[in-house]
Amino acid sequence: MTRYSQIAGEGRDASDLPVWRSADTLDLAYIGYGLLIVALVLVSYVLGVFNWLPHDPEQIRFDLLNAPPGSAGHLLGTDFLGRDILSRLIVAIQAYFLPGLVAIVISLMVGTTLGALAGYRGGEVEVLVTYVNNLVDSFPRLVLILLVIAAFKADIYYIMIIVGVTGVPVVASLVAGKIAFLRQKHFIEAALVLGLPSHVIVLKHILWYHCGPLLVIRATIGMGEAILIETSLSYLGFGVQEPMPSWGNMVQAGANYFFQGKFWPSTAPALAILLTILGFHLLGDGLNSILEDRGGK
Amino acid sequence: MNKRIVVVLSILAVVVGTPPVSPAGPKNDGRPDGGTLGYGEYGRPSTLDPITSNEMVSLRITELVFNGLVGIDEKQEIVPELAERWEASKDSRTYTFFLRKDVMWHPREGEEAKPFTADDVVFTYKIMMHPKTTTPLKVRYEFIESVEKLGDYGVQFTLKRPILNALAKFSFKVIPKHGPSHPLYLTREDPFVRHPIGTGPFVVKTITTDREIVLVANENYFKGRPHINRFISKPFADQNIMTQALMFNAIDMVVLVNPRDIPELQGDKRFVLQPYNALSYAFFGYNVRSPLLADKRVRQAFAYAVNRQEVLDSFFNGQGTLVSGPFAPGSWAYNLDVRPLPFDPQKAVALLRQAGFAPGPDGTLQKDGKKLTLSLKVPIEKESEAVKRVVLAFQNYLKNIGVAIKVEFKEWQAWKESVFQEHDFDIVFASWVFDDSADISSLFHSAEIGAWKNNFGGYSNPEVDGLIVESKLTLDHEKRRTINRKLHTILAEEAPYTFLWTLTNYSGYHKKLRRVAIHPYKFFSFADEWFIPAADQK
Numbered sequence: 006m007t008r009y010s011q012i013a014g015e016g017r018d019a020s021d022l023p024v025w026r027s028a029d030t031l032d033l034a035y036i037g038y039g040l041l042i043v044a045l046v047l048v049s050y051v052l053g054v055f056n057w058l059p060h061d062p063e064q065i066r067f068d069l070l071n072a073p074p075g076s077a078g079h080l081l082g083t084d085f086l087g088r089d090i091l092s093r094l095i096v097a098i099q100a101y102f103l104p105g106l107v108a109i110v111i112s113l114m115v116g117t118t119l120g121a122l123a124g125y126r127g128g129e130v131e132v133l134v135t136y137v138n139n140l141v142d143s144f145p146r147l148v149l150i151l152l153v154i155a156a157f158k159a160d161i162y163y164i165m166i167i168v169g170v171t172g173v174p175v176v177a178s179l180v181a182g183k184i185a186f187l188r189q190k191h192f193i194e195a196a197l198v199l200g201l202p203s204h205v206i207v208l209k210h211i212l213w214y215h216c217g218p219l220l221v222i223r224a225t226i227g228m229g230e231a232i233l234i235e236t237s238l239s240y241l242g243f244g245v246q247e248p249m250p251s252w253g254n255m256v257q258a259g260a261n262y263f264f265q266g267k268f269w270p271s272t273a274p275a276l277a278i279l280l281t282i283l284g285f286h287l288l289g290d291g292l293n294s295i296l297e298d299r300g301g302k
Numbered sequence: 303m304n305k306r307i308v309v310v311l312s313i314l315a316v317v318v319g320t321p322p323v324s325p326a327g328p329k330n331d332g333r334p335d336g337g338t339l340g341y342g343e344y345g346r347p348s349t350l351d352p353i354t355s356n357e358m359v360s361l362r363i364t365e366l367v368f369n370g371l372v373g374i375d376e377k378q379e380i381v382p383e384l385a386e387r388w389e390a391s392k393d394s395r396t397y398t399f400f401l402r403k404d405v406m407w408h409p410r411e412g413e414e415a416k417p418f419t420a421d422d423v424v425f426t427y428k429i430m431m432h433p434k435t436t437t438p439l440k441v442r443y444e445f446i447e448s449v450e451k452l453g454d455y456g457v458q459f460t461l462k463r464p465i466l467n468a469l470a471k472f473s474f475k476v477i478p479k480h481g482p483s484h485p486l487y488l489t490r491e492d493p494f495v496r497h498p499i500g501t502g503p504f505v506v507k508t509i510t511t512d513r514e515i516v517l518v519a520n521e522n523y524f525k526g527r528p529h530i531n532r533f534i535s536k537p538f539a540d541q542n543i544m545t546q547a548l549m550f551n552a553i554d555m556v557v558l559v560n561p562r563d564i565p566e567l568q569g570d571k572r573f574v575l576q577p578y579n580a581l582s583y584a585f586f587g588y589n590v591r592s593p594l595l596a597d598k599r600v601r602q603a604f605a606y607a608v609n610r611q612e613v614l615d616s617f618f619n620g621q622g623t624l625v626s627g628p629f630a631p632g633s634w635a636y637n638l639d640v641r642p643l644p645f646d647p648q649k650a651v652a653l654l655r656q657a658g659f660a661p662g663p664d665g666t667l668q669k670d671g672k673k674l675t676l677s678l679k680v681p682i683e684k685e686s687e688a689v690k691r692v693v694l695a696f697q698n699y700l701k702n703i704g705v706a707i708k709v710e711f712k713e714w715q716a717w718k719e720s721v722f723q724e725h726d727f728d729i730v731f732a733s734w735v736f737d738d739s740a741d742i743s744s745l746f747h748s749a750e751i752g753a754w755k756n757n758f759g760g761y762s763n764p765e766v767d768g769l770i771v772e773s774k775l776t777l778d779h780e781k782r783r784t785i786n787r788k789l790h791t792i793l794a795e796e797a798p799y800t801f802l803w804t805l806t807n808y809s810g811y812h813k814k815l816r817r818v819a820i821h822p823y824k825f826f827s828f829a830d831e832w833f834i835p836a837a838d839q840k
Contacts, residue, residue: 242682
């Protein structure tokens with residue numbers, strides 16, 4: 006059955022095939038890998054929350070400093086204080102999970118609101134939103150974060166709030182562009198003719214039906230970005246602070262021993278960062294080509 | 303740990319000597335001239351003059367460029383430098399220095415070299431004491447009442463009161479009257495601080511765009527031209543790379559080898575690893591203003607709870623010695639009869655019980671419903687992973703006896719403000735470097751409590767105050783020694799700090815460098831005697 010909205014050009018293409026059947030294999034592989042990473046992250050988060058770990062991540066062992074992988078039951082070896090690297094890798098997810106969500110929620114909520122206002126209302130509102138976007142965008146993100154750290158303290162939540170706020174312009178311009186494009190479609194006219202109030206049109210017909218995939222894609226990429234920002238800050242010494250592990254501070258601490266041939270303390274978290282960020286980006290990429298670009302292919 | 307707070311004072315021995323005056327020119331000691339020495343430094347100094355600078359990096363450079371009236375030789379004895387001889391009055395209140403007549407200042411480009419005279423000495427003293435001058439040295443010289451010039455080559459200092467080892471204090475570096483652009487005071491904005499001229503064995507030539515400081519041999523050095531042609535100070539932001547740079551011949555010397563790189567250099571026949579004593583120690587300092595730390599039993603308990611030998615052995619390859627009190631180990635003032643406290647967690651727990659703490663529901667000790675939770679502030683430094691290890695191990699040891707330590711890493715400037723200005727901390731981890739091992743007045747005297755003063759923990763004890771003053775005033779070396787031994791015993795017992803260890807410092811250098819003698823504190827004092835055999839000069 007065809008709904009009225011589809012006649013008006015709203016909604017999905019009137020194809021009988023499910024989305025994944027029409028996608029090509031590479032995109033599916035991307036998404037599959039991405040989902041695997043997401044699942045691993047979720048599992049690690051849960052393991053961390055319930056403290057189901059191979060070792061106590063804060064247990065210092067003076068007799069096992071930088072022990073190689075496999076020694077004394079430490080699968081990935083130990084770090085510069087003899088702490089188990091695998092347990093710390095798992096617990097480190099805690100450092101990103103909630104703070105990363107905070108960053109994503111902020112940039113999506115604020116970005117979508119501003120984008121919808123600018124795209125739907127246009128005119129002066131659009132000028133104002135563009136102005137605010139440019140203002141935030143022109144400020145170097147790392148400098149802003151370092152300023153906040155200097156003014157308050159090196160706290161991951163403060164950092165992630167900045168990451169969220171500075172992520173707003175990207176989301177806002179994406180949403181605004183999308184709406185500006187949709188506004189010319191017949192289904193909006195139809196909705197207006199039907200007398201639907203603006204908030205229903207914006208929330209349901211525009212955001213819910215059409216911007217969902219866009220926002221999911223942004224969210225996955227945003228999570229990758231949050232991890233990357235924390236990593237660069239940790240390298241400067243301003244990220245998550247010891248003894249709480251984060252992949253960034255693990256790489257940083259381990260790097261001090263890299264030249265001595267003890268590569269595992271920094272390599273393990275570095276690989277974790279690489280594979281995870283790759284996962285989030287490929288997931289975003291795969292979703293993007295399946296959900297957004299189908300028409301163009 | 304290379305950003306140390308430096309307590310600058312001075313050293314022992316009173317020897318009056320008359321040196322042979324050797325003419326400027328080559329040393330004629332049969333050793334070859336030539337070659338370049340590139341050495342790795344921990345960052346780049348902000349100033350290069352001896353008055354405004356307060357970092358170890360600058361101190362090492364000024365040692366190459368400047369001289370004092372007197373110097374201190376390898377045996378810690380006073381030797382003539384710019385003054386060829388001196389006399390002290392019977393009441394030890396006036397010191398008269400007779401200056402060398404053959405000393406020339408380094409010439410500035412396109413200028414003739416100017417001779418060194420008594421005017422320069424008077425000028426240096428006056429500029430050092432001027433209220434607008436930026437310098438950590440003022441407090442060291444407040445014992446001088448006046449200075450007077452006696453002709454072109456004589457200077458007389460009058461002291462407010464006789465002090466022990468006064469002569470050693472005249473090792474301050476002399477700067478030229480025609481050096482600074484302002485005639486009365488010296489600030490960090492003066493061009494002189496970045497391109498100084500001195501009388502020393504090496505001349506500051508250029509500072510390259512890579513921030514390398516190039517020093518060339520002073521052909522007219524009054525002790526004879528130094529053997530090595532050029533010294534180049536190369537700044538490293540990351541100390542991990544410094545030892546690697548040495549191994550790959552990018553530099554010839556590392557002034558302070560990172561403890562964990564020592565085994566690597568030890569096993570390499572191309573390099574020499576030379577230990578030197580730096581008169582320093584590391585400690586955990588307590589803010590006794592905090593009601594939780596005011597009870598000395600709590601502070602003592604912390605000392606018993608930490609296995610310091612284990613930390614020293616695991617993190618520093620055992621390259622150091624535990625210390626038990628406030629004086630620099632290896633100095634005459636240090637009391638060897640006071641033993642470092644043993645590792646005894648049970649005793650620590652017992653002491654905390656006595657102080658009224660009992661385990662709370664979450665295992666953390668508490669007293670009157672107040673948890674024993676303390677903040678430990680640590681400056682963030684990129685290269686401070688040894689510091690990180692120590693503080694995290696400390697946190698872990700105290701967790702084992704039920705004390706919660708919140709480690710806070712802060713940016714260096716912010717850390718200094720919260721510790722020295724706002725006194726907003728419970729515990730700090732830091733180290734002192736001394737050049738007068740016997741003077742601890744700025745650390746523990748109650749008059750030194752206040753913003754930007756060294757008694758940042760607010761420790762105040764009338765008995766200690768009295769002993770410190772007595773030790774400063776006495777002119778009898780044996781008596782002073784007895785007083786200091788007593789001070790050591792009291793402060794070890796009172797535990798305003800948990801005294802940790804002194805590390806053996808190692809310099810690592812290529813074996814082509816010969817006759818390398820290292821001054822424990824100033825490092826390059828004898829560098830004019832170092833040489834490189836002709837075959838190795840490249």
